[in-house]
Amino acid sequence: MSTATKTSRREFFKLGSLTGMGLILGFDWFSAEAKTPVVIQGAAQAAASGFNSYLSIASDGVVTILSPNPELGQNIMTSFPMIVAEELDADWTKVKVVQASLDTKNFDRQVTGGSGAVPHSWKRLRTAGAAARWMLIQAAAKKWNLPAEECTAENGFVIHAKSGNKLGYGELAEAAAAIPVPTDIKFKDRKDFKLIGKAVRNVANKDIVRGKGLFGLDFYREGMLFAVIQRPEAFGTKVKSVDAAAAKAMPGIVDVVTFKNNVAVVGKSTWEVMKARKAVKIEYEKDGNTESTADHNKIFLSLLDGNTATVRRKEGDVETAFKNAAKVIRSEYQCPFLSHSPMEPMNFFAHVRPDGVELIGPTQTPGTARQATAKLLNIPEDKITVEITRLGGGFGRRLKADYAVEAAELSSIIKAPVKLIWSREDDMTGGSYRPAVRYRFEAALDKQGNMIGYKLRGAGINSGNPTREDNFPSGSVENLLIDSAEHNSPITTGAWRAPITNFLAFAEQSFMDEVAFAAGKDPIQFRLELLEKAKTAPVGPVRYDVDRMIGVTKLVAEKAGWKKKPGVSQGFSVYFSHRSYVAQICELAMTAGKPVVKKIHAAVDCGEVVNLSGARQQVMGGITDGMGHAMFGKLSFKDGVPEQKNFNSYRLIRMKEIPQIETHFVDNGIEPTGLGEPALPPTGGAIGNAFFAATGRRLKTQPFVDDEAYKAPAVKKQQPASTLKKERKP
Amino acid sequence: MAQFTLSINGKQYQPDVAEDTPLLWVLRDHLGLVGTKYGCGIAQCGACTVHMNGSAVRSCLLPVSAIGEGKITTIEGLSENGDHPLQLAWDEVDVPQCGYCQAGQIMTAAALLKKNPKPSMEQIDTAMHGNLCRCCAYHRIREAVKLASTKI
Numbered sequence: 001m002s003t004a005t006k007t008s009r010r011e012f013f014k015l016g017s018l019t020g021m022g023l024i025l026g027f028d029w030f031s032a033e034a035k036t037p038v039v040i041q042g043a044a045q046a047a048a049s050g051f052n053s054y055l056s057i058a059s060d061g062v063v064t065i066l067s068p069n070p071e072l073g074q075n076i077m078t079s080f081p082m083i084v085a086e087e088l089d090a091d092w093t094k095v096k097v098v099q100a101s102l103d104t105k106n107f108d109r110q111v112t113g114g115s116g117a118v119p120h121s122w123k124r125l126r127t128a129g130a131a132a133r134w135m136l137i138q139a140a141a142k143k144w145n146l147p148a149e150e151c152t153a154e155n156g157f158v159i160h161a162k163s164g165n166k167l168g169y170g171e172l173a174e175a176a177a178a179i180p181v182p183t184d185i186k187f188k189d190r191k192d193f194k195l196i197g198k199a200v201r202n203v204a205n206k207d208i209v210r211g212k213g214l215f216g217l218d219f220y221r222e223g224m225l226f227a228v229i230q231r232p233e234a235f236g237t238k239v240k241s242v243d244a245a246a247a248k249a250m251p252g253i254v255d256v257v258t259f260k261n262n263v264a265v266v267g268k269s270t271w272e273v274m275k276a277r278k279a280v281k282i283e284y285e286k287d288g289n290t291e292s293t294a295d296h297n298k299i300f301l302s303l304l305d306g307n308t309a310t311v312r313r314k315e316g317d318v319e320t321a322f323k324n325a326a327k328v329i330r331s332e333y334q335c336p337f338l339s340h341s342p343m344e345p346m347n348f349f350a351h352v353r354p355d356g357v358e359l360i361g362p363t364q365t366p367g368t369a370r371q372a373t374a375k376l377l378n379i380p381e382d383k384i385t386v387e388i389t390r391l392g393g394g395f396g397r398r399l400k401a402d403y404a405v406e407a408a409e410l411s412s413i414i415k416a417p418v419k420l421i422w423s424r425e426d427d428m429t430g431g432s433y434r435p436a437v438r439y440r441f442e443a444a445l446d447k448q449g450n451m452i453g454y455k456l457r458g459a460g461i462n463s464g465n466p467t468r469e470d471n472f473p474s475g476s477v478e479n480l481l482i483d484s485a486e487h488n489s490p491i492t493t494g495a496w497r498a499p500i501t502n503f504l505a506f507a508e509q510s511f512m513d514e515v516a517f518a519a520g521k522d523p524i525q526f527r528l529e530l531l532e533k534a535k536t537a538p539v540g541p542v543r544y545d546v547d548r549m550i551g552v553t554k555l556v557a558e559k560a561g562w563k564k565k566p567g568v569s570q571g572f573s574v575y576f577s578h579r580s581y582v583a584q585i586c587e588l589a590m591t592a593g594k595p596v597v598k599k600i601h602a603a604v605d606c607g608e609v610v611n612l613s614g615a616r617q618q619v620m621g622g623i624t625d626g627m628g629h630a631m632f633g634k635l636s637f638k639d640g641v642p643e644q645k646n647f648n649s650y651r652l653i654r655m656k657e658i659p660q661i662e663t664h665f666v667d668n669g670i671e672p673t674g675l676g677e678p679a680l681p682p683t684g685g686a687i688g689n690a691f692f693a694a695t696g697r698r699l700k701t702q703p704f705v706d707d708e709a710y711k712a713p714a715v716k717k718q719q720p721a722s723t724l725k726k727e728r729k730p
Numbered sequence: 731m732a733q734f735t736l737s738i739n740g741k742q743y744q745p746d747v748a749e750d751t752p753l754l755w756v757l758r759d760h761l762g763l764v765g766t767k768y769g770c771g772i773a774q775c776g777a778c779t780v781h782m783n784g785s786a787v788r789s790c791l792l793p794v795s796a797i798g799e800g801k802i803t804t805i806e807g808l809s810e811n812g813d814h815p816l817q818l819a820w821d822e823v824d825v826p827q828c829g830y831c832q833a834g835q836i837m838t839a840a841a842l843l844k845k846n847p848k849p850s851m852e853q854i855d856t857a858m859h860g861n862l863c864r865c866c867a868y869h870r871i872r873e874a875v876k877l878a879s880t881k882i
Contacts, residue, residue: 073828073865201824208829209817211765211805215830218764226759251748270768271748271755343769343777343830343864392767392830393864424770613824617867621827624866647774647862655858658868 022173024056025132025181055084055128057136061156061170063090066100068107069117070364071204072342072391072398073621074676075614076117078203080125082611083118086195087129087188090169091156097203102366102386112364112391113399113495115578115674118610122672130185132176139175140167190608190669199613204390214390216362217347217421224349224417225254227410228273230263230280231430234640236288236490239263243281250276257413264410270421288490290640293336293436296461299487300334300438303459309483312469315540316479321453325444329518332441333507335702337461337635338434338496339642339650344392345427350407351417356383358417359404362391369404376405377412396495400432428650429642433635434496435463437503441511444479449519451477451530458484458504462493466500471576472549473512475542476530491637497625498677501577503702506630509573509685510699513692523572523689524557544576548605551666552583556603559664560585571689573682579673580606581666584623584682586659588690593713595691597627599660602679607670615675619663622679628653630684634703651703734794738763739807749795754778756794757804765805765833769862776861779834779841780804786841805833808840816840819878827865835861839875847882849875 056064065084071077077097085095102110109120133153140158141148144165151160156169190196207214232238242263244256252272257264263282267273289295303309322328348361348369357379363369366386374381391398407420422430437460444453454477458466469482496502516526528550533539535546553574556562562570562585569590574583587599600623609615632651636643644650688699697709704710736743738761745760752771757763757780766789769777773788780789781803808814816836826832835858842849842857849857854875863871 071828073826075827199824201821202826202829204829205821205824205826206812208826208832209805209820209836210812211763211833213764215767217768218758220759220762220764269747269751269755269759271751271759274771275750341864343775343828343862344767345769391828393828395864421768424772424775617824617827617865617870620869621866624868625864628866646772647770648772652862652864653866653868654860654862655868655872656855658866661869 022057022059022170023132023135023177025128055088055132057132057169057173057176059170059173061091061168062094062096063088063169064096064098066098068100068103068110070110070112070362070366070388070391071099072112072362072364072394074112074117074618075202075611076112078200079118079610079614080121081203082195082200083122083125084129086193087126088133089153089155089194090129092195092200094156099388099390101388102370104367110366112394113396115580115676115678118672119579119674126187127185130187131182134182134185135176135179136169136172138179139172140165143167143172143175197609197612200611201613215344215392216349216360216389217344217392219349219360219389219419221349221417224419225266225268225414226270226273227264227266227418227420228277228423229406229420229426230265230277230282231426232261232284233429234284234290235431235492235637236286236290236640237284238287240283240285246281247276247279250279252276255414256280257410259409259413262406266410266414266418274423291489291491292638292640293636296436296487296637299461300459303485303487304332304438304440304457306485309457309485311481311483312465312467313474313480313482313540315474315477318453318455318479318481321479322442322444322455325453326447327445327518329443329445329515330441331511331514331698331700332438333510333700334438335436335503336633337436337491337493337637338629338633339428339635339644340395340397340432340434340496341428341650341652342391342393342395342397345424346397346403346422346430347420348404348407349417349419350404350411352377352408352412352415356385357408358385359408360387360389361404361407362389362394362398363401363404364391364394364396364398365401368399369401372401372405373408376409395497396499397432399495402432424647425645428635428645431492432494433491434502435466435493436461437463437466439466439504439507441507443511443515445515445519449521451515451519453477453479455480456482456508459487460484461487461489462491463500466504468501468504470541470543471501471508472534472544473530475538475540475544476534478539480539490640498577498680501575501681502626502629503684505573505575505577505681506684506688506702509575509682510688513571513685513689514698522563524553524562527574528553545581548581548666549574549576551668552581552603552605555664555666556583556585556601559603559662560587560601569690569694571686571691571693573685573689575678575682575685577678577681580604580675580678582678582682584686586686586690588687588694590694595694595710597659597687597690599662600627600683600686601662601664603664603666604675604679605666605668606675606678607668607673609665610672615665616663618675619679620661622677623661623683624653624658626680626683627659627687628657630687630702631657631704634706734797736794736797736802737800738802739804745794747794750793752790753780753792753794753797753802754789757789763804763806767830767833769831769834774862775831775834776838777831777834779837779861781837781841784841784844786838805837808836814840815878815881816843816874819874819881823870823874823877825867825870825874827867831861831863835863835871839878842875843879843882848879851876
């Protein structure tokens with residue numbers, strides 16, 4: 001097994017002709033349903049055919065597949081070829097994966113985001129593998145002059161059991177290319193899967209552990225220049241004047257150029273430009289509000305109390321429901337901005353030449369990088385190439401192409417190839433954060449403890465819509481109002497792993513717990529009753545799969561032994577995120593007066609699990625990521641300036657702080673529904689609810705370490721639900 | 731510019747760099763050894779971890795002038811064929827997600843196992859606590875270090 005991340009398509013074809021490609025199949029990425037592949041006779045034809053990604057089998061039996069989507073740790077370079085190899089019955093040790101460059105003529109959705117790659121390509125990849133397998137069998141049968149129905153394929157060979165005939169795919173590839181492509185391809189029964197659902201190691205492991213240069217920052221080319229950019233320290237300011245004389249005189253410095261609000265220091269090595277940057281004197285002036293976190297706290301309250309909210313979903317008559325309620329519960333939850341902070345900071349290589357543009361680097365959206373560069377430099381898109389390197393993490397930050405476009409603009413100004421490097425401080429203070437949000441929840445209960453009314457107002461800072469109005473409990477409550485109000489700020493925001501739901505899930509699932517306790521009901525039973533209602537008597541459209549949500553809820557309750565572990569403080573949370581369903585139960589213990597998250601049980605319904613090893617990683621990593629940011633994550637502002645600039649003040653979770661995690665996948669054979677994000681959102685709620693079970697106190701703000709309830713020293717034993725009910729008379 | 735003779739992975743190098751240049755950037759920009767990563771520049775994340783005389787050091791804050799006779803080992807020099815027990819364990823346990831921090835993680839773990847070939851889980855956690863993994867592959871990092879320790 002080997003991977004080559006820097007092989008461009010042109011090189012791929014060269015490679016193909018050198019090793020003697022037997023069968024090359026193109027298959028259509030653009031149609032919603034997988035279409036029949038076509039055989040491509042040679043590279044030149046392939047390029048002209050209008051067909052797209054290639055599965056090829058060389059005469060030495062090596063199966064090569066182009067992986068179009070950027071790899072950032074979601075393990076797509078392993079799971080994509082696994083799906084092809086499964087249907088092909090290939091010998092996995094002879095599968096080679098090649099990262100494709102941006103190629104919008106031949107691929108669609110060359111994007112890493114929204115947990116969408118496998119759901120999008122599942123059928124396409126299966127079709128490619130199954131068609132090739134069928135053709136190889138036909139080719140063998142023809143050669144042996146035996147009925148194809150009597151032949152099978154296994155581990156890279158076509159076999160005729162009765163006669164003992166056996167031929168390798170490499171030997172058959174050329175003949176298979178002459179077989180007409182089947183129009184009706186039957187997929188394998190999932191019970192016959194040999195690869196899908198098994199734990200298969202990451203194809204890049206060997207390169208990674210040897211320190212091979214796979215990432216954007218590892219790209220070097222003879223003669224290229226290095227650059228760092230000083231951007232305004234405060235959001236809401238702009239450059240007034242620049243004095244770069246001292247910096248320009250420093251060793252290794254080629255130039256200091258200012259464009260927009262960027263002061264770029266260009267030189268011959270990374271260290272030299274980093275050093276010289278400190279010698280540039282820049283004056284800034286106001287260009288908008290320079291906001292502080294204290295301002296945002298006031299803004300949130302005025303948005304929540306104001307009348308500027310946009311209605312997102314409305315059912316029944318909320319006002320009457322609340323008027324008639326036996327009990328009303330009201331609660332507010334707030335989160336700060338977060339930085340994405342992938343371990344590899346933003347960077348890109350750009351070379352703008354008179355005849356075209358070359359872009360190379362780590363991006364979740366190579367197409368956006370090209371479009372934006374084309375627009376900025378007024379160069380046709382077909383003159384711009386984008387090579388996708390491995391990404392040292394993304395978490396949504398690399399959905400934006402700002403840093404690639406900066407590199408292109410700089411290269412066009414200095415007329416030289418340049419690698420633009422963001423320092424860690426640039427990366428953390430340079431914007432595009434998870435938006436800060438505050439929610440106000442209200443619930444109305446009748447005398448029996450049924451939730452007859454529900455209100456949610458989200459107040460966000462550059463959050464777009466901070467609610468997910470069609471998520472649970474929508475569909476299960478007769479009278480419901482979900483709206484949101486927005487503050488526009490110079491502080492830039494963007495998608496952060498599980499956008500919006502990364503905090504909304506915590507707030508909503510904590511509030512559900514509050515309401516359940518106020519109703520005197522078991523938190524899981526309370527949710528199950530609501531879900532039952534959404535199923536049998538839905539109120540308005542229900543845009544989540546109620547059965548799958550119930551399924552993970554019951555599974556995690558069973559696996560974790562809900563309420564069956566005396567002395568263990570448990571907290572439950574369940575969430576529909578993107579297209580998948582995850583329920584979690586947290587076990588928390590108070591140790592020396594401090595809460596310690598001991599264990600998190602997770603039940604996950606992501607449909608068919610492609611790679612069990614990668615899937616477990618996404619769940620364990622997602623939960624730990626969710627816990628880390630809920631506990632510690634905070635980016636605050638003073639006069640427009642981020643107060644955390646590096647990992648000494650911006651706290652990420654570390655080894656000693658991780659809990660045990662136990663993962664259970666639902667085995668239901670549904671087509672894959674994605675797993676890059678879904679495990680993260682429920683974690684905060686499970687922890688917060690377990691904390692309540694242990695202490696009787698509610699965590700309502702993140703990071704938890706700053707929450708007054710978290711910091712309070714007294715440890716109060718949880719009261720039985722029945723007592724609570726009596727205490728909380730309307 | 732001063733001249734320095736550096737011993738890295740058993741080879742001698744004489745990079746032409748300023749004396750305050752951190753070893754990290756000498757390795758990456760001048761010697762083509764890009765396995766050692768830049769993560770924070772202030773010794774907080776561990777992505778740049780290399781060995782000096784067998785001990786784990788953060789190359790992002792180590793000026794080239796301070797190395798002297800010190801023998802440097804980077805991820806590229808940890809083993810001849812990528813077969814150090816930790817490298818094998820990293821593959822067996824299937825540790826990497828994005829993979830960016832892993833060279834630093836392995837170098838930190840290698841220094842630990844050199845000093846303490848049979849560490850307890852607690853000792854592993856303490857040794858690895860300084861290395862960030864933003865993908866949060868911590869569970870498998872811990873498992874792989876333990877596995878490697880059984881094979882040394």
